[in-house]
Amino acid sequence: MKTLVTGSAGFIGFHVAKALLARGDAVVGLDVVNDYYDPALKEARLAELERLAEARGADYSFLRADLADRAAVEAAFETHEFDRVINLAAQAGVRYSLENPLAYVESNILGFTHILEACRHAGVGHLTYASTSSVYGANTTMPFSEGQGVDHPLQFYAATKRANELMAHAYSHLYALPTTGLRFFTVYGPWGRPDMAPMLFASAISAGRPIKVFNHGRHSRDFTYIDDIVEGVLRASDRPAAPDPDWDPAAPDPATSNAPFRVYNIGNNAPVELADFIAALEEALGREAVKEYLPLQPGDVPDTYADSSRLALSANYRPATPVREGVARFIEWYRDFYGEEANPA
Secondary structure: OEEEEEOOOOHHHHHHHHHHHHOOOEEEEEEOOOOOOOHHHHHHHHHHHHHHHHHHOOOEEEEEOOOOOHHHHHHHHHHOOOOEEEEOOOOOOOOHHHHOHHHHHHHHHHHHHHHHHHHHHHOOOEEEEEEEHHHHOOOOOOOEOOOOOOOOOOOHHHHHHHHHHHHHHHHHHHHOOOEEEEEEOOEEOOOOOOOOHHHHHHHHHHHOOEEEEEHHHOOEEOOEEHHHHHHHHHHHHOOOOOOOOOOOOOOOOOOOOOOOEEEEEEOOOOOEEHHHHHHHHHHHHOOOOEEEEEOOOOOOOOEOOEOOHHHHHHHOOOOOOOHHHHHHHHHHHHHHHHHHHHOOO
8 A cells, every 4th residue: 555645744744654665565755845834854754764664674655746737646646656646735824824815725725626636636535634623714503514515714714724625626516537525623742733722731831931821712623642543543534535425415414425535524522621721731841931911813713622533433533642741742742752842949
């Protein structure tokens, strides 16, 4: 089995590529390694993949390329014969989409179109791709379910990821390309992104700096540990989408189709208030945070809560990592990776 993992220098892509190599699959990673956040962290992830592949004698290679470069994507598919594609490359970040929306068009729309076209022409057996819990937008019915409508995004990032789901369905319908979209819910853990709250908080608490606590810490997130996310991605990828025999065009289910198309939530199914997540970080670091309370930021939603029952039924997927355990593992990695700078006096 040979799998293309796009975004392999990114947080989730790195962990997915690592898990595939660990189980013996052949992996081709692809990433542009841009400077949206510290490229040194991305390079360290790539070096870790190289080390793991060499230790295992695994079939692994890496392509430094941009999905928005059509010729580069076509060359990758001409060079390799992929059984599966896991597309985790994207321009991430909710708030950055307010500042630079064109970056999201280039990566999330144009780049995803190139992946769809390449998979179609190469006859790839299954395309699994990253969506986001942000697509639920203005919806306030909890828990979020794939059967709910998701046509009121609150930021452009979410709009581009919802567009990916619609684009995937069109290709599943027109070309019988099996596609599965995964709506990730607040992923955290070792090797995480430095622009996300867990890393920002850990750095600030360690240094004794104030942390910005938006919505006064009252909003909740379905924090999902990276190992649980990876397990869900692999289980979904290993089960190519198939047409739903019970799909009714008179009452269409948004998450299935009479085409080989699926969309799943992939979350912990146990929301935690931000204040409690901060408390877990304080406990793991052994230091109290200095908190600066602020209102909710533009584009943020007050709460997220995943109903992951569909993926549980389809792929026997059930997240198993409590937040305090996951935070402790994250802080252990954080201190090891950043050394003395991460250890409060």
